[in-house]
Amino acid sequence: MSESTEKTTLSLAEGFDTVTKSEWIEMVEKGLKEGTIEDIYSTLTYEGFPLNPIYSRGDIEEFGGYDSYKNVMSKVRNELNKNPKNNGWEVRQTYFHSDPSAVNEDIKTDIAGGVNSLLLRVTHDTNSSDNSAAIISSIADLEKLLDGIDCETNKVTFVPYMSAIVVASMFAALMQKREIDLNKVSGSFGGDPIGMLASLGFLKGNVDEHLKKISELAAWNIQNMPGISAFNVDTTAYHGAGVTETEDLAIAMSTAVNYLRVMVSNGLSVNEAFKQISFTISVGMDVFQGIAKLRAARFLWSRISEACGVKENIGPMILNAMTASRTLSKRDVAVNMLRSTSACFAAGLGGANSVTLFPHTNLLGVESETARRITRNTQNILINESSLGRVVDPGGGSHYVEYLTKELAERSWQTFQGLEAKGGILQELLSGRIQEMAEKSWKSRKINLDNRNEPLTGVSSFPNLDEVVDAPSNTEKPKIECKLNPVVANDVSLVGHDFVSLIKAASEGGSPQKLSEVFSKTKTVCDPLKKHRLGEAYERLRDQSDRWLELKGSRPLALIICLGTQSDYTPRVNFSKNYLAAGGIESFELNPDPLKLKESIDESNGDLTVICSSDKVYSEALETTVKVLKSCGAGMIVLASNPGAKEKILRDLGVDLFIHAKDNMLETLSKIAQRIGMG
Template identity: 35%
Template sequence: MTAEPPELPLAAAFPDADREQWQHLVEGVLRKSGAAPATGAAAEDALATDLQDGIRIRPLYTAENGTAPLGHPGFPPFVRGGRAEGTTVGGWDVRQRQVQSDPRRANEAVLADLENGSTSVWLAVGDGGVPVSGLAEALRGVYLDLAPIALDAGADFTPAAEGLLRLYTESGVPLGEAVGALGADPLGLLARTGDDSKLRVQLEAAARLAGRCTAEAPGIRALAVDALPYHEAGGSPAEELGASLATGVAYLRQLTQAGLGVDDACRQLEFRYSATADQFLTIAKLRAARRLWARVAEVSGAAPEAAAQRQHAVTSSVMMARRDPWVNMLRTTVAALSAGVGGADAVTVLPFDAALGLSDAFARRIARNTQSVLLEESHLSKVIDPAGGSWYVERLTDELARAGWAFFQEIEGAGGQAAALRSGLIRERLAHTWERRSAELAHRREPITGVSEFPHLAEAPVVREPAPAPVGGGGGGLPRVRRDDAYERLRARSDAHLEAGGERPKVFLAALGPVAVHTARAAFAGNLYQAGGIETVQETVDAQSVAEAFARSGAGIACLCSSDAVYGEQAAAVAAALKAAGARQVHLAGKPGERREEFVTAGVGSFVHVGCDAVEVLSSALDVMEVA
């Protein structure tokens, strides 16, 4: 028998590299970039990035950044997946969402989805979906023994659940073989609406459904632990985790008090999380969620095999843009990939036009095919925990888990999820988080492609039929936010101006000096103004020609674009000429430096540059041009 060959050390011919050598190379890069001088660990720290939840992303991760043992797929703490085989057998569940209020049209969409790649149905029932009385019509022709049905029925979860269970029986599907989810989520409904007048009754009804499912339909989960209300109100990943844990614990208490064993209670819960285009945060969040729930189940006395969290990931509605919605296809592709890599059991990809109303057949087909490509062509489901072992991913998972656990403890200390919602603790925390993130969006430190970056003013809007109003989203419940909210308000002002007067508000870009000198800042300024719906008219000018050029442009305001050196020679004279020619406001692209007073005296009223508050600049510009 041939002896096994020795391992081949691929780097044996090269000397070992250490962190100090790498830091020395970073120092050189920082010097060449013009950044503040730094050495050693300070140089490395200069490349770090701050995220929400107090998490700081380092530029380099090594074995020194390792975490506690992770276990194995299918075993506690389930960081590496809830099942030993992962999604290698059959892939994850491709779960398409249906929000049609017309049962007949909903049925057409359901059948089209199931015939073309979807493996289950997520059906909105009651407010925001088909009426409970139309449930049978919406599912007509669906093979209920093959396609799992997940309900989202809000306050109508009891009659909707009874209707679905009755459909199984009438279709000849034994309840013991049925697979699906009834979606009862009283605390999620409280978060959406702020109405707790029926909370106790709803919790008791949910517990009765869980008892019936345990006894008659063990393949159906009665309760949903939906973290989407907290994400959609502007919450961070850790806040989403903490709120979902607190909700899950509240449901465990309710179910066990109603007589279910803790193992059966755990099996009645399905957790729902958002998946965003930040792939590593999504991957880490899903892995951290399983770890945290495994800890809760362990402390509650659940057996290891009952502690695996069942996860449904939904591509984020917060990240979906209303302008240039085609880019949403790219966002949802990355989000779906992240959900699959993170180990989600079911994944829903929202169609690219979901923010505009009812999705058309093309949008729904692209949403389905996004998952089909990931599963069938990219073979993403064929590897168990593909991100496992990455020092970065493992560290990020650990940090998110700790931050999520801290928020969970805060909620529990306030009396639990219901009490924290009633008191406003959760609402205030999420509002504070969204306020900080809104500042990042306004300063374009978090760019939105097609909206705050590279907008396309001439593109015709995408129009869709209105969708049923979603449950909650205001009043006493948590709000619903979107990343593009501030820019959408600006663009709406521009649209109204266009409709009323036949043209958009305009800014004159006064390009000074040669093309090579002014191009960079003119491109920056053009991108900035168009994000607010302000059309740009650019011309190369000097102090003598600028007045005539400005008059030709039809613009209300102007912006100087050139290099610092040319500004020193021409900016003051050109700005003064623009003010004399009737420019309501003159901006300058770039930071003013030591010449601020000189430029301001000449008539420059604002400076636009990388990191400026774009929303404030644009809003002020529209005000100056009297755009209502």
């Protein structure tokens, strides 16, 4: 008798009672001391929509109906299904060194460790104070940079602080010199003049000239090097300036549409133009938001392609994810590894084609081999051991992820339409409205950072005052002393301004300055985007504390006066220590005999005094304690408590400041720093 081949369905819900969402909410609220579940667990995003504690299919009807939900989901799935299967994503590494030969050594080490995609920052400006891009003064330096690197198996993408057309001509000349099959080379020349203008605040030449030349490069790519895109829409500068996730996506789409229009107006078909654009987008620490953001990006690009009449067989949107620079900290830098891991996890599940993680020591001017190894191993583990890349769209079907995706996509589309209605991204950038948008969004976020509603581990929460930066011996970024090919007076001559002529001039050793003569000597300027990081304000306080330490041999000291029993003062003592440490202030606990309080204060030599206990003990002993402290010249007196309506009474008594969970932590710490002379 043959075995039965009938398939059985396993019901995971079998044996469990069906519970509706309203019943679940009712049960939860019974356990709450006060308020509703929405009051306690619902939050509002910076993008303006609420996040609830639980999502079900019923919620879908509330945010547009099931048909609308399926429309978003199907577009995202269609886009993700175009990606290669079972290969994960590209492990991309970037470099922050001015010497091409030094970068080349690092590249070879990384490729041996699993990296298969390179993000190369290049410049020709030896006078720049930013010493973090490889200096290329001729094709000889680019040859040093890529010496021994297989450009057929490892994708190469440039971040050109010189014109993309210049680095492209050098790269094409080098590939031809090596007799490489150009059809097998892939990556991007990184042309993004609008993004570079936003980041630097200037662009040599006219923007329209750059766009026209990069469009000519795109046409050349299609015929000669189809695996490389001419344009790469990079919104990391906007994200670093503080824009919300929806604003970031809207800016990306508006920039891409601008590039599409230019390419089409210069003779490319719409299908060809779409293939010549890739994207680089920042992903932060919020895993679900990161997943939804990348899914929303694909939905938006699909919507634009439909509107342009693009054929479905043009291939996937090339979406490169990068650690959000604003999330990294200079303090307790090991936590940056956790931030990067979260970003990588989100990017992988969100369907990124490549992921770039910054070394955790990057902000210290340190790019050690160990730090780079950790960034690539983080990705290797998630791809090869966790097998995250083997599932297409793992977030699909999750009502929470789908809700986030749809909200981000629709709000981004609205912002995108607003940008287009006012003339597009370039017009908005030159007018200063993009900068205003970024600053407004940053100020909104800064409020939560200042009052610690958005805590940063190792910075505003659980800071480590005893941290010692263990920098490897070869970590110092050298001043620009690398041996570069000098720009000679008898530079080559340009026989023409077309791209083929540029390749010829580059192959003969033409300098970037000579190749840039295709542009006029005008200069396009705008207000550069201001760079921000979430922990920057707290780090400034810590820097002040470090200077105090250098001058006096110890950090500012807060004497914590513990009143009552251990159970009375411990909660507020722990809170106060963590609070003060975020401002670089050390703490020392005193549990003195009331009769010997003055003697204890005199012996301890603190810079300020913090009183900690329960409200009950305060009502009994606070007035006497403050009077004794004042009589012995204790200086600044801080009370660990929310004074509420009693603030005037307590200030009249002699209390100078109050620290508690609901105050503006940064403002209070800054006042303390100024009062004790730390600022």
